[in-house]
Amino acid sequence: MIRLLASEHADVKFFPCVEFDLVLVYNRYKICDCTKEKLDEMIKSCECFALMLPTDHPGYVNLKISDYGRKMIDRPNCDVDKNIDPDGYLPNYIFRANWFPEFAKSTEELYNMLKMKYSEPSDNYENDKDSIGISHDFAHTFPCQEWPVAAKNWISRPRPTNWPTEDTIQEITKGGCVLVPTGYPLSVDKEREWRVSFNIHERRLAKSWNNIQKTCYCMVLMMLKTHLSTRSILTSYHVKNMMFWFCEKQYGPDEFDGASLGDRVLQLLYSILKALENGYIPHFFIPENNLISNSAESDTKKACSEMSFIVARPFEIVSKLCHKLDFFDVRYPDTGFDGEAEIHYMLILYATFVQNLYRIGFEHSKKTPSLSGTCFQHITQMNKNGSELLHTTSNGYNAKNMVDLLRPICQGFCQSGDLDKALSFYLLMYNFERDLVLKDYPEITTNIACIYTCLYDLSKEKADKKIYEKKAMEFFQIGTKIMDDSPTLHVGYGNFLLSTKTSFLKAIDHFRKSISIEKPREEDNSLIQLDIPGCEEFKPTRSRIPGRLAAYFMLVTCLADMGEIQEARRNVNKMEELTNELDYEIRPKVLQMCAMAYKKAGLEEKAYLCLMEAFKLFKQSKKLVAAEKKRKALADAAYRKKALELTRFE
Numbered sequence: 235m236i237r238l239l240a241s242e243h244a245d246v247k248f249f250p251c252v253e254f255d256l257v258l259v260y261n262r263y264k265i266c267d268c269t270k271e272k273l274d275e276m277i278k279s280c281e282c283f284a285l286m287l288p289t290d291h292p293g294y295v296n297l298k299i300s301d302y303g304r305k306m307i308d309r310p311n312c313d314v315d316k317n318i319d320p321d322g323y324l325p326n327y328i329f330r331a332n333w334f335p336e337f338a339k340s341t342e343e344l345y346n347m348l349k350m351k352y353s354e355p356s357d358n359y360e361n362d363k364d365s366i367g368i369s370h371d372f373a374h375t376f377p378c379q380e381w382p383v384a385a386k387n388w389i390s391r392p393r394p395t396n397w398p399t400e401d402t403i404q405e406i407t408k409g410g411c412v413l414v415p416t417g418y419p420l421s422v423d424k425e426r427e428w429r430v431s432f433n434i435h436e437r438r439l440a441k442s443w444n445n446i447q448k449t450c451y452c453m454v455l456m457m458l459k460t461h462l463s464t465r466s467i468l469t470s471y472h473v474k475n476m477m478f479w480f481c482e483k484q485y486g487p488d489e490f491d492g493a494s495l496g497d498r499v500l501q502l503l504y505s506i507l508k509a510l511e512n513g514y515i516p517h518f519f520i521p522e523n524n525l526i527s528n529s530a531e532s533d534t535k536k537a538c539s540e541m542s543f544i545v546a547r548p549f550e551i552v553s554k555l556c557h558k559l560d561f562f563d564v565r566y567p568d569t570g571f572d573g574e575a576e577i578h579y580m581l582i583l584y585a586t587f588v589q590n591l592y593r594i595g596f597e598h599s600k601k602t603p604s605l606s607g608t609c610f611q612h613i614t615q616m617n618k619n620g621s622e623l624l625h626t627t628s629n630g631y632n633a634k635n636m637v638d639l640l641r642p643i644c645q646g647f648c649q650s651g652d653l654d655k656a657l658s659f660y661l662l663m664y665n666f667e668r669d670l671v672l673k674d675y676p677e678i679t680t681n682i683a684c685i686y687t688c689l690y691d692l693s694k695e696k697a698d699k700k701i702y703e704k705k706a707m708e709f710f711q712i713g714t715k716i717m718d719d720s721p722t723l724h725v726g727y728g729n730f731l732l733s734t735k736t737s738f739l740k741a742i743d744h745f746r747k748s749i750s751i752e753k754p755r756e757e758d759n760s761l762i763q764l765d766i767p768g769c770e771e772f773k774p775t776r777s778r779i780p781g782r783l784a785a786y787f788m789l790v791t792c793l794a795d796m797g798e799i800q801e802a803r804r805n806v807n808k809m810e811e812l813t814n815e816l817d818y819e820i821r822p823k824v825l826q827m828c829a830m831a832y833k834k835a836g837l838e839e840k841a842y843l844c845l846m847e848a849f850k851l852f853k854q855s856k857k858l859v860a861a862e863k864k865r866k867a868l869a870d871a872a873y874r875k876k877a878l879e880l881t882r883f884e
Contacts, residue, residue: 257412257433259374263306265297265378265413277301277322284324286378286428293384293416293523294427297324297376321760325425326415328373375412375431382411382430385519395486402442405523406435439478446490450498451477456501460555461544461600467529468510468537469682475525478518496590498547507541510534549594550605554588588613599658607666610636620830625728637663638673657685676716677755682724683709691733703734722781725747728788742792748785749805780820781787783812787827794834802835822852 263283266780268276276285283303286295299322307315360406381389389407398406399516414431417424443451454477455470462468467694480502481487490498509515510526513534517523526534544551574581582635595609614635633639640659647656664671671678686706693699728744730736788811793802810828813821825848 247277251798252880257375259377259412260356261374261377263376265304265376266300267378267380267382268298269383272441273298283376286382286413287326288384289418289419289421289423289427291427291428293517293520294418295413295430296426297413297428298322299324319426322427326417326428327425329415331791335344344835351628373414373431373433375414375710376428377410377412378430379410381407384430384522385411387520387521394577394769395482395484395489397486398442400440406438411435413565429760430520436478437473437518440474441480442487444487444490446492447477447481447487450502453495453499454502456505457544457548457551458554461551461559462540465535466537466540467526467533468506468541472515472525473506475515476509477502477519479516482518496593500545503541503545503548507538507545510538510541518838549590549597549609552590552594555587579586588616601657601660603658603662603665607636607662609660614639635670636667637670637678641678648685648718651711653685655681657689660685672712672716677720678717679709679713680720680723681724683707683713683730687726687730687733690730706730716756719751719753721748721751721754721780721785724751725781725785725788728785730787732792738792742789745789745792749782749789749808751782754782769813778818781825782826783809783827786812787831790831791834794836799836802831803837804833806835807835818845822848825851 265284265286265345266276266282268285268287272285273285277298277300280300281302281581283302283306284297284299287298289296293687304315317325319325319540354667412431412433416429417427418429421427424622440448440451447774451473455473458466458468458473460808484501484505485498506515511522513526513531514523514579517525529537534538591609591613595606595613598606598609614633618634628845634753640663644656644659644663647704660678663675664682683706686702686709690699690702690706693702708728710723710730713720713723714727724747728741728748731741786805790802790806790809792806793799806828810825813824813828825844829841829844832838832844
């Protein structure tokens, strides 16, 4: 998640700003775990600095100085013994006192690099150069080389996902823990308490995650940071613990892959929400330690409310996140990405965001078009910013505007008969990119008008038919004002006038205009859906026909109905000549249409010859179509496999 950019001046910039945990371990001053029953014996005999005793708050301990420890601090210029309380316990504020003098010299360089911002048990420092944007959590700690009794159940508890592995568990338990100088926030004795920390082991567990697990964790953190208030009780440490539990109890490494990343993100968000609703986020090593037990009920409820919004509307959060980060748009003139590994993770996030934005765009295309349009705009903006780094084999990745992005999808919906979805996305393009549509993609107005015509034909409600008729007329009129070279527009307009019984003669004029266009616009390749009459050899069929040929058929039908047989025959002859330019899949259907036109014009013999040719081509095309479908299926399977990799570079 960190974009690391190094300039020629050796400065380092981080985006977004990051935090580091710097843990300073005083290895000479070892701590031993102890029980109250063995305290008197061990305080005299053990060779350690202090003994660790449990408190009423799981995960927090008291440190009692041993006899051996008193000798260690009995030296000049050391004021620690003055801070030990009458009962022999070491308070956690000792690091504000004059701590071990031999340490000061060895850390002089470190303290010169850092400027103290404020003093707390875990001190926070910032680099002197404000522009660098790095902050550090600087923690003084004592080591305990034994595995603490409070966490003994962690070693052998059930792990349905087999994570972490036995080797990792053994490696971790050999490392003991460290004691951090901070007490339980609500404790009356908090200055005497120390927190048991497994910081190093948490880092080891995080390193054992695969790339998708790491991406899932980072995505959730970024989504929370996008929406949670700055005073939210939910911290990155809470999320990390929930992610550990998520991996141990629900989904192991094998169940995190590119295809499931979106699901895992949503499931982790839901797990966090349920934990907040229950008022209990268990510590991963010491489950009895509720990490939010010190939070006020009102603060917990507010966090629940914010998390509920994220869980209910995750794609909106992702959309805001993309906008906030300006993906791929942060550039420094003298810097670049730090190698392929960094680009690898950025592309995984990019692909995931594109997929999620697609999903919310589709889900809200009817209910909330404004949100849907915003999502698709974000996708195209991300494509523009990341074009140098991305493969462009998929329309979702190479589209530089919303029209390029959605037009192929709309065509697919039209071919599958899903007119409502096609219309909603065509209207999105028109409403969000109107100037662009009217200038460079005017055929979209024809598509919208033709869909309204289809809906008019299909509707049985008078009120709906009236609305569809009005809308279709509106978009046909817009189309005729901006296009004079579109056969599809005129055949669609003519068909609309016939369907609505507006004007028979005007419909014929539009059909004539359609067939008179010798050089149609390049984008005018839409197929018009027509019901072709059948006969003994062929059943009636609903087929998609090129616009100009559809105009010929409609014109011949109208002329024959008017008794203009000679003109009808001339036009059907021209229509048959155009069939030679068609591919093997469409040509048999058009020949069937020609045969019906010949029959309508009273040329039975020519109708029969057309049908025989259509029948012959139909048998040949069935074999070719089957072979082509098989080839496409294999190609699609190969593409889906490649699409899951998400890590390919130009």
